[in-house]
């Protein structure tokens with residue numbers, strides 16, 4: 123097992139109750155995301171100001187029930203989500219997804 127395994131997703135599936143998306147990573151860790159959280163984290167130029175890095179996407183404009191209608195692999199490094207609100211510009215790199223997941227876990231532990 124290499125350090126890179128951390129950033130290799132083996133499968134991306136809905137949880138049993140379909141409330142979350144589960145990513146199972148090659149290093150054995152499983153991450154779960156609420157679809158809307160991922161939509162709000164969209165890294166595209168339409169959602170984040172490229173010059174300042176400030177997020178311009180406002181949560182109040184994102185529907186509570188937004189979900190991915192399709193998930194495409196982009197090369198060997200990223201996922202593209204096609205959201206039910208029609209947005210699909212963001213490329214979520216594996217490293218980005220994994221870091222979001224890890225920081226969420228650390229947040230839970232700190233409480």
Ligand SMILES: [Zn+2]
Nearest residue numbers: 164166169212
């Ligand atoms: Zn976006």
